[in-house]
Amino acid sequence: MARKNCGFPAGFPSFPLSLALIFFLPVNPLRHCSAGGHDYRDALRKSILFFEGQRSGKLPPDQRIKWRKDSALYDGASAGVDLTGGYYDAGDNVKFVFPMAFTTTLLSWSIIDFKRNIGRELGNAVKAVKWATDFLLKATAKEGVIYVQVGDAFSDHSCWERPEDMDTLRTVYKIDQNHPGSDVAGEIAASLAAASIVFRSLDSSYSGLLLDRAVKVFEFANRHRGAYSSSLHSAVCPFYCDFDGYQDELLWGAAWLHKATRRRQYREYIVKNEVVLRAGDTINEFGWDNKHAGINVLISKEVLMGRAPDLKSFQVNADAFICSILPGISHPQVQYSPGGLIVKPGVCNMQHVTSLSFLLLAYSNYLSHANHAVPCGSISATPALLKHIAKRQVDYILGDNPQRMSYMVGYGPRYPLRIHHRGSSLPSVAAHPARIGCKGGSNYFLSPNPNPNRLIGAVVGGPNITDSFPDARPFFQESEPTTYVNAPLVGLLAYFSAHT
Secondary structure (H helix, E strand, O other): OOOOOOOOOOOOOOOOHHHEEEEHEEEOOOOOOOOOOHHHHHHHHHHHHHHHHEEEEEOOOOOOOOOOOOOEEOOHHHHOOOOOOOOOOOOOOOOOOHHHHHHHHHHHHHHHHHHHHHHHHHHHHHHHHHHHHHHHHOOOOOOOOOOOOOOOOHHHHOOOOOOOOOOOOOOEEEEEOOOOHHHHHHHHHHHHHHHHHHHHHOOOOHHHHHHHHHHHHHHHHOOOOOOOHOOOHHHHHHOOOOOOOOOOHHHHHHHHHHHHHHHHHHHHHHHOOOOOOOOOOOOOOOOOOOOOOHHHHHHHHHHHOOOOHHHHHHHHHHHHHHHHHOOOOOOOOEEEOOOOOOOOOOOOOHHHHHHHHHHHHHHHHHHHHHHOEEEEEEEEEEEEHHHHHHHHHHHHHHHOOOOOOOOOOOOOOOOOOOOHHHHHHOOOOOOOOOOOOOOOOOHHHHOOOOOOOOOOOOEEOOOOOOEEEEEEOOOOOOOOOOOOHHHHHHHHHHHHOOOO
């Protein structure tokens, strides 16, 4: 189960209860439905813009979020490599490659399945993918070594400072044959393979480079099996530990390589390893740590198109996934709030909302092409029903909820103002040129004032199971945004912008 992010370890200045009460918004038990509907096109534009606020490294001339400046320009230098670029995953300044790669996979899948719906934002969406893949190519450039994290998380999380001022340890962590990490390597392989499909018609040489690297990284992941949280436990835990094993990432990587190459070896790998790598486990989980539902939905497209009868069991699993998350069907791992939001155990609930909704939408399209519905007891889960459920989740995020609040910064008249995000909550370099030291940001962290810099498009962790939301930085589980919350939302918003 995904436990990070939105996460901030103990040890940072505590939050006064009296101040917490000021920001804790009471629940309105009445559901709110938007009379005029939503501007999905505007939300799509903003959801992609968010990624520019998460960029690390030397920013390009066309950078649109202007309060962000260059940062972490010497990443990798301590190891004699260039590891600049990539994304900060959330509100901190560490580059965790595991969730970064998953973000890239889901951004790519959003483009692959909904490219024709993205419209004028396609160029920006592709740039968002490339900012990640350029970094992932650097991280995998050295034979037999994969760099999987830049920055010491404990050092970083003891400070509240802008990425532009960062002076915490930028320790580089790697996996190799003696310190395996099939989980993170498998996810990197999946992301590079998926991105190679995105670039196939745009830049064939870059697409080929991505695919060649994906093949090599997958071979490494499969040959040297093990979880990276075993090899690098003190560095990656408790932040992005592999709680669910590395087996799903091997199947996930093979599935994307099969989609990208159509090579029989990957299909045979999937068939041979389906049971060994536990494809049917925890079918209602999907996120940076657990790929099971995604594997089954992705592979099921081939089955539904009549091209892979030997993979029928994946469709059976995908159908079971659909039934397990339908409203009104009791399942201990999936609940709905009174306002209708998907709620799963763990932190940063919105990661489950957007990822599971994306799978509902993707599978509904696959079912539509096959003229198929999913039998769930007395309920027939038609493609239309799945789209309806996914749209309900998107609408909740955008403001159709008991709080009458959009959980996307900058969308709608009311949205979170005090998100758990260093760069957003501290004065910009333009407004405050002097350096703000490690502990110098504490007053800003605890301030009741709104963040001075709006991180447009950021979707926060969201309300709890009672639909309550504390608009306060120290409530990190609710108020921290992450890249992997936004990535699947891009596909959802693209589709609904063209179909409502």
